[in-house]
Amino acid sequence: MQNYDVIVVGAGLIGAACADALTRRGLRVLVLERGMAGGGTTAAGMGHLVVMDSPPAEFALTAYSLEVWREIVPHLPEDGEDDPCGTLWVAEDEDEMAHAKGQARSFATRAVRAELLDARGLSQLEPSLRTGFVGGLFLPDDRVIYPPAVTRFFLQRAIRHGAQVRERVEVRSIESTRPGCMAVHTATGRIGTGQVVNAAGAFAPALTPGLPIEPRKGHLVITDRYPGLVRHQMVELGYVKSAHAGSGASVAMNIQPRRTGQILIGSSREYVGWDSSINREVRGRMLARAAHYVPALRELSAIRTWIGFRPSTADKLPLIGEWEPGLTIAAGHEGLGITTASGTAALIADLLTGATPAIDPVPYHPRREMPHDA
Amino acid sequence: MTPRETTDSPETTSAALWSDGVVANRTSVTGSPRGPLCGMGVCFECRTSLEGRGQVRACMHRAVRPDPLEPEIACDVAVVGGGPAGIAAAAVAAESGASVLLIDENPLPGGQIWRHAGGPSGAARAWIERLARSGARLIGGGAVWDAAVVEGAAFASGIDRPTRVTLWVSRGEVSSRVRCRAIIIATGARELFLPFPGWTLPNVLGLGGVQALSKQGARFEGRRVLLAGSGPLLLPVAATLTTAGAQVIAVAEQAPLASLLRFARNWPGKAIDAARHRAAFLETPFRPGTWVAEAIGDDRVREVQLAGARSERIAVDVLAVGYGLSPNHELPRHLECQLEEGFVRVSDDQETTIPGVFCAGEPTGIAGVESALAQGEIAGLAATHRAPTDRLRRARARGMALRRDLERTFALRPELRLLARPETIVCRCEDVTLGTLSEIADVEGPRAAKLYTRAGMGACQARICGPALQQLRGWGPDTVRSPLKPVTIAELEAATTPAWSEISTTVASGAPGPEPVSLEVKS
Ligand SMILES: Cc1cc2nc3c(=O)[nH]c(=O)nc-3n(C[C@H](O)[C@H](O)[C@H](O)COP(=O)(O)OP(=O)(O)OC[C@H]3O[C@@H](n4cnc5c(N)ncnc54)[C@H](O)[C@@H]3O)c2cc1C
Numbered sequence A: 001m002q003n004y005d006v007i008v009v010g011a012g013l014i015g016a017a018c019a020d021a022l023t024r025r026g027l028r029v030l031v032l033e034r035g036m037a038g039g040g041t042t043a044a045g046m047g048h049l050v051v052m053d054s055p056p057a058e059f060a061l062t063a064y065s066l067e068v069w070r071e072i073v074p075h076l077p078e079d080g081e082d083d084p085c086g087t088l089w090v091a092e093d094e095d096e097m098a099h100a101k102g103q104a105r106s107f108a109t110r111a112v113r114a115e116l117l118d119a120r121g122l123s124q125l126e127p128s129l130r131t132g133f134v135g136g137l138f139l140p141d142d143r144v145i146y147p148p149a150v151t152r153f154f155l156q157r158a159i160r161h162g163a164q165v166r167e168r169v170e171v172r173s174i175e176s177t178r179p180g181c182m183a184v185h186t187a188t189g190r191i192g193t194g195q196v197v198n199a200a201g202a203f204a205p206a207l208t209p210g211l212p213i214e215p216r217k218g219h220l221v222i223t224d225r226y227p228g229l230v231r232h233q234m235v236e237l238g239y240v241k242s243a244h245a246g247s248g249a250s251v252a253m254n255i256q257p258r259r260t261g262q263i264l265i266g267s268s269r270e271y272v273g274w275d276s277s278i279n280r281e282v283r284g285r286m287l288a289r290a291a292h293y294v295p296a297l298r299e300l301s302a303i304r305t306w307i308g309f310r311p312s313t314a315d316k317l318p319l320i321g322e323w324e325p326g327l328t329i330a331a332g333h334e335g336l337g338i339t340t341a342s343g344t345a346a347l348i349a350d351l352l353t354g355a356t357p358a359i360d361p362v363p364y365h366p367r368r369e370m371p372h373d374a
Numbered sequence B: 001m002t003p004r005e006t007t008d009s010p011e012t013t014s015a016a017l018w019s020d021g022v023v024a025n026r027t028s029v030t031g032s033p034r035g036p037l038c039g040m041g042v043c044f045e046c047r048t049s050l051e052g053r054g055q056v057r058a059c060m061h062r063a064v065r066p067d068p069l070e071p072e073i074a075c076d077v078a079v080v081g082g083g084p085a086g087i088a089a090a091a092v093a094a095e096s097g098a099s100v101l102l103i104d105e106n107p108l109p110g111g112q113i114w115r116h117a118g119g120p121s122g123a124a125r126a127w128i129e130r131l132a133r134s135g136a137r138l139i140g141g142g143a144v145w146d147a148a149v150v151e152g153a154a155f156a157s158g159i160d161r162p163t164r165v166t167l168w169v170s171r172g173e174v175s176s177r178v179r180c181r182a183i184i185i186a187t188g189a190r191e192l193f194l195p196f197p198g199w200t201l202p203n204v205l206g207l208g209g210v211q212a213l214s215k216q217g218a219r220f221e222g223r224r225v226l227l228a229g230s231g232p233l234l235l236p237v238a239a240t241l242t243t244a245g246a247q248v249i250a251v252a253e254q255a256p257l258a259s260l261l262r263f264a265r266n267w268p269g270k271a272i273d274a275a276r277h278r279a280a281f282l283e284t285p286f287r288p289g290t291w292v293a294e295a296i297g298d299d300r301v302r303e304v305q306l307a308g309a310r311s312e313r314i315a316v317d318v319l320a321v322g323y324g325l326s327p328n329h330e331l332p333r334h335l336e337c338q339l340e341e342g343f344v345r346v347s348d349d350q351e352t353t354i355p356g357v358f359c360a361g362e363p364t365g366i367a368g369v370e371s372a373l374a375q376g377e378i379a380g381l382a383a384t385h386r387a388p389t390d391r392l393r394r395a396r397a398r399g400m401a402l403r404r405d406l407e408r409t410f411a412l413r414p415e416l417r418l419l420a421r422p423e424t425i426v427c428r429c430e431d432v433t434l435g436t437l438s439e440i441a442d443v444e445g446p447r448a449a450k451l452y453t454r455a456g457m458g459a460c461q462a463r464i465c466g467p468a469l470q471q472l473r474g475w476g477p478d479t480v481r482s483p484l485k486p487v488t489i490a491e492l493e494a495a496t497t498p499a500w501s502e503i504s505t506t507v508a509s510g511a512p513g514p515e516p517v518s519l520e521v522k523s
């Protein structure tokens, strides 16, 4: 008889959400985190909870996740900084506006509230934007949270339901003997368990060789406090093009008002391994893109720049499901892992308890065929 | 131009507000009034809305905004920080014929000690004149906020130091790139603050804070000031304020009398200095073994509760308290120079663990002005490939001994670490209390404190609460990230890393070094 039904490796937002969901289903859970909970990619991200319209599998997971989040946020403590500010997708030209209209139609058929805006509506909703944009699409049900605090919230709730959480314990290897009889090895020995969930984010392949996850670096810049200057989380509609264009560094406008009054500015994407230095050129291009939308940003005082590594997969969908008997993966959430943590955790809990998942898990299967990079 | 003839007034906006009787210039994130603390650009408590822009540090703001520099500057040696160490380093390096730049965030050279409203005198004057003659170019009002070191092949010009350093300097809200073969970091120290109940009340400042404000032109006439804390700063500040017309009520030094007497026996020269300062405020009681337990007030401090040898409550207008100095080592840490016992590790030639990066003065150890000067001279010589004289070696060694004795004499008593109560704010930028920190982050250290409580996440980037928590909890410093000094988004946007082929051509094609303009503070 094992002491634990499930060992979750990694206490990022994904692992923490999984631990919470699993304990709520009555499983005995142990979380092992080599650093501090929420200190990995989760500490470096923007905390935007956003519904993506396509591809269908991305829509399904993000929309489902937002539904799950709506049940969670009323319970968040103050420091979770929940801000239901919505997402404002900004269209720079008619092409992007056409895209926005397509999105609006598709959201309408899927019961996601989305509001098309013309140029006037756009500047009324978000006066910080410079004039000259064609219009936009507003999703009032998207929100912004503060991921490290929410990670802690999930873990504390899990602990209240009987989970154990050990920080500063690194899992060195996962031993798959047979289902129901798994183990992990740490510096101080072997811990037996029924199942293992690898939720080690961008580090997951180190424990499960062959997992198709690569780090994708991103830069962020935060300003001093300027309450009220920016009201909504903004993203450019060109984002989908620019965010996933080719292998060089790409940048896109991503401006986020924090509950503190600070403004968090992103985003950039590059495949440069684990190089954690600040690339001034990429940061510069990223800020230029943001200031192209909100010129007033240029005068603000910047207090810090940092980088983070998104756990990226070739098809941009996460890896959720059984890798081999006894070993389940919950990793590879790229730039949407804050959003999809809630949905991922619900799926994992369904899969491990034999319940029927609310959405079809097949598109996220970790052994699915991956596209090869051109 | 000599500094005295500079048209720029040293008066800062902080000083002007102070003289006008403005007590609080901002409201903290939880709604309490705040006034200036450090007076030297570190704590961000004096941020205010000026010229239609928010979040300007009033203590660094002057009526005349300096002109931007040219976008690219190349030189042999760049010196960051224009205190005694930086002045000596720049002058000595420039005397070799090298092109030298001296960059300081303040408009005039002098650092914390020689920055006088009335202009320098004595040793300060001699050094500042030597600097002016040396041909070093002085960049006042320029803050170094990013730096990169590239080690690699020698310059095309054949100059042998393989290191190439780029500095990003902000002046007048525009940044320039300075490229050089060696840098000397002489960024000095800031004051160490330990939280105690009431320390966030307006009119509770650092010792360096009141001194800086007074040097920046703030008026203290008739104000009832209590000075407390620890270290050699107490006496000169008491003297300065008394001379400035303040009514200094008492000077409380936490170190016991026995330690002070032993120190005086070991360092007769320092004892004479101390006696000279003391002579300026003979009317005022000096209380060793005494410290501030609490500041009491409403919209500002009204009373101070002293503890220790003398426990009493005293009515005040201003309380200045500081517990010694804490090194400004953000720049060397950013360049990944190694530290030793919390200070920048240097060789006998003041070179850090990164070749071509030198460090002099307080970031290498708190040892006072003579040591800073000697280290500066040594660094200036070494950066231009010359060996220090025996006189300098001896002065350096004396500085090291003084440093040890200062540490011993003014060692902080354990009671000071227990003054803060659960409700006492530790991180002043984000208003994080000791209670919150203990609840959430006690085992984890600065990273957990930051991520879970926001302590250290604010505008000062843990420059105040970091060293305090190092004392209270033994936590090490968090990582440093650019910008090391606040800059605008526009400046970050424009900053790019130079391709080094560019610089070799600049230097090889004989681009003139910076012309020897001294003390160029534009008005
Ligand atoms: C710049 C940037 C902006 C972003 N913005 C957003 C956004 O706005 N919205 C959004 O939805 N997503 C965003 N993301 C993506 C999101 O942050 C990630 O997808 C998410 O944080 C991944 O969470 P995780 O739990 O999988 O990974 P992590 O948070 O990295 O957690 C993995 C944990 O596993 C631990 N670990 C690793 N190896 C071991 C081991 N051997 N033993 C024990 N523990 C181990 C690590 O220490 C770490 O704590 C952004 C990402 C970046 C970089």
Ligand SMILES: Cc1cc2nc3c(=O)[nH]c(=O)nc-3n(C[C@H](O)[C@H](O)[C@H](O)COP(=O)(O)OP(=O)(O)OC[C@H]3O[C@@H](n4cnc5c(N)ncnc54)[C@H](O)[C@@H]3O)c2cc1C
Pocket: B040, B080, B081, B082, B083, B084, B085, B086, B103, B104, B105, B106, B110, B111, B112, B113, B142, B143, B144, B145, B186, B187, B188, B189, B190, B191, B207, B208, B209, B211, B233, B236, B237, B325, B328, B331, B360, B361, B362, B363, B367, B368, B369, B372, B484, B485
């Ligand atoms: C607040 C304070 C008050 C003091 N008062 C006295 C006194 O009254 N009597 C006494 O004997 N000793 C005093 N000292 C101690 C004295 O300053 C030192 O012993 C000695 O002068 C140190 O010289 P320094 O050159 O190392 O540093 P400093 O004199 O501190 O000079 C460092 C300079 O670097 C600049 N700087 C720092 N970072 C940057 C950057 N990134 N970009 C540009 N510029 C930068 C600062 O503005 C400063 O001008 C004081 C120290 C402090 C901190």
